[in-house]
Amino acid sequence: MTIDTARLVAMFAAIANAMSADRDRLCALDGVIGDADHGIAMELGFSAARDAVAALDTAAADPTALLNTAAKSFLNAVGASSGPLYATALMRGAAAVKGKTTLDDAETVALFQAMAKGIQDRGKAEPGEKTMIDAWAPAAQAAGEALASGKGLAASLEAAAQAAKAGAEATKAMIATKGRASRLGERSLGHMDPGAASAVTVIEAMRVALTS
Numbered sequence: 001m002t003i004d005t006a007r008l009v010a011m012f013a014a015i016a017n018a019m020s021a022d023r024d025r026l027c028a029l030d031g032v033i034g035d036a037d038h039g040i041a042m043e044l045g046f047s048a049a050r051d052a053v054a055a056l057d058t059a060a061a062d063p064t065a066l067l068n069t070a071a072k073s074f075l076n077a078v079g080a081s082s083g084p085l086y087a088t089a090l091m092r093g094a095a096a097v098k099g100k101t102t103l104d105d106a107e108t109v110a111l112f113q114a115m116a117k118g119i120q121d122r123g124k125a126e127p128g129e130k131t132m133i134d135a136w137a138p139a140a141q142a143a144g145e146a147l148a149s150g151k152g153l154a155a156s157l158e159a160a161a162q163a164a165k166a167g168a169e170a171t172k173a174m175i176a177t178k179g180r181a182s183r184l185g186e187r188s189l190g191h192m193d194p195g196a197a198s199a200v201t202v203i204e205a206m207r208v209a210l211t212s
Contacts, residue, residue, distance in 0.1 A: 001153050003103040003210055005058040008066050014209035015202055016050040019043040022201045030194040033181040038194040041078045045086060046202075048077035062101050063111075067094035081179065082195065085119045085132070092118030105153040108210060109143050112160065116140035123178070127167075130174040130181060130188060132195030139164040139203050157207040164203045168196035 019026075019042045026039030052073035053066050061069075071090035075083050096114035097107055116136040120126075125133040142163035146156040171193040176182045181193070 001105060001108075001211070003063075003108050004101070005056075005061055005063055005066050007210065008063055009053050009056070009058060011206055011209040012046065012050040012053050012070060015205040016043070016046040018201050018205040019046045019198070022198070026194050026198050026201075029192055029197055032191045033176065033184055033188050034194060035180065038082065038198060041080065041082050042198045042201075045074040045078040045083060048073040049090075062099075063097045063103060064094040064100070067091070067097070067111075082132075082198075085122050088122040089115035089118040092121075105156065106147060108153055109147045109156055112143055112157070112206070113140040125178050128174060129178045130171045130176040130193045130196075131178050132193070132199040134171045134174070134193065135164040135167040135196040135199035135203070138167040139199075154207075154211040157203075157211055161200070161204050161207045164196075164200045168192055168200045171196045 019039070023039035023043045026042060027036050030036050030038035049070035052069050056066060056069060067090045071087040071094065074090065075087035077083070078086075092114040093111045096110050097103055100107055103111065116139065119136050120133050123131060123133060125131040127134055127137045139160040143156045143160040146159040151159070169192070172190055174189075174193075175186055176184060176188040176193070181188045
């Protein structure tokens with residue numbers, strides 16, 4: 001399966017739509033351990049990214065240019081917390097596919113893994129700290145393992161989505177040590193991390209948009 005710039009434009013539209021649909025749930029999750037605006041921030045960021053990449057000439061823009069455009073617009077729209085994390089993810093993704101006009105299965109998985117690594121590096125978070133990394137890190141690992149075992153993009157991203165869901169679910173049993181939620185200490189127990197929940201939404205939207 002080959003992913004071109006037009007398919008990536010469609011991917012951003014799919015993520016933005018998924019975020020709009022999920023906004024209220026994410027804000028409710030954030031209301032328990034944050035300031036109830038995570039869903040709004042994610043919707044704003046991905047809507048800005050969607051609009052910016054939709055304005056590009058897809059015949060002239062390569063995947064790297066498109067991802068960098070998305071990163072910049074996301075950061076402009078969302079200055080706080082998740083803004084720099086997703087902007088870094090998209091810039092790392094852009095760097096991972098530099099020079100490519102279309103992406104094959106391995107390059108698309110490399111892009112996905114670079115995004116996860118960017119979030120982890122920028123957030124300085126490790127799995128187990130009740131952050132979006134608890135969804136992104138296992139998803140990236142699962143995608144890589146599936147690809148290495150000979151599976152195609154659809155099965156690799158399916159594995160990633162399943163791992164992200166399990167990872168987000170696992171944050172309910174964690175005590176937050178990073179970000180605003182860390183102020184709650186043990187009171188954060190029993191609640192899913194909103195960043196991990198939104199990561200599942202992003203990853204699932206990417207899976208559907210890139211493989212259907």
